[in-house]
Amino acid sequence: MGQSVFLKKVSFRKLLIIELDAKRLRLCFQRSKHVLFDGRSKKIQWGYLFTWQHSFAGDSDVNYVNTGAFQYFVFYQLGKGHYLRSAPVCAFDLRTEAYTIPVGLGYGKVMKKGNTVYNAFIEPQVSLIDEGPNP
Numbered sequence: 001m002g003q004s005v006f007l008k009k010v011s012f013r014k015l016l017i018i019e020l021d022a023k024r025l026r027l028c029f030q031r032s033k034h035v036l037f038d039g040r041s042k043k044i045q046w047g048y049l050f051t052w053q054h055s056f057a058g059d060s061d062v063n064y065v066n067t068g069a070f071q072y073f074v075f076y077q078l079g080k081g082h083y084l085r086s087a088p089v090c091a092f093d094l095r096t097e098a099y100t101i102p103v104g105l106g107y108g109k110v111m112k113k114g115n116t117v118y119n120a121f122i123e124p125q126v127s128l129i130d131e132g133p134n135p
Contacts (some may be wrong), residue, residue, distance in 0.1 A: 005041025015087055045075045054094075066094040081110040088125050091135040 037047035048071060055065040073087035088102040106123025 013020050043077050045077075046073065048072045064095060068092040068094060075108075083110070085121060085123060087123065093132070093135035096132055096135075099130070099133045100127050100134055101129040106111045 015041045034048065034050045036049075037045070039045045043078030050068070050070050052068045053065060054067075069089050069091050071087060073088045074085065078084065084130070085106045085108050086104050087105040087106075088098070090101045092099045102125040104123045107120030107122050108119060108123075109131040
């Protein structure tokens with residue numbers, strides 16, 4: 001009788017990233033401030049993910065990193081595993097003030113073969129607003 005509800009929000013997940021590139025080292029700290037997924041509807045699911053990453057140590061000849069990303073997503077179920085989607089990632093370089101804000105529309109199909117579930121999709125995206133070099 002009750003309606004099933006799936007609404008998940010995760011806050012302040014931390015991740016230490018160590019990058020090695022041609023004997024250069026950069027240590028970054030990533031903080032996922034907000035993750036939200038709303039799956040209450042069988043027809044439309046939506047949510048967002050916000051992350052922030054910045055350098056705190058490493059070789060002096062490696063560029064300092066201070067970036068944020070915001071990904072919103074919407075999935076519209078068409079039935080029989082077919083769906084429409086939009087899940088672009090907006091990127092912001094807080095050091096150089098460069099950013100890109102894309103929009104996308106795609107199509108996907110979920111298929112099951114044996115115990116394995118496959119999810120195939122295509123989603124062309126175009127940048128709606130750009131400033132500076134790509135972050």
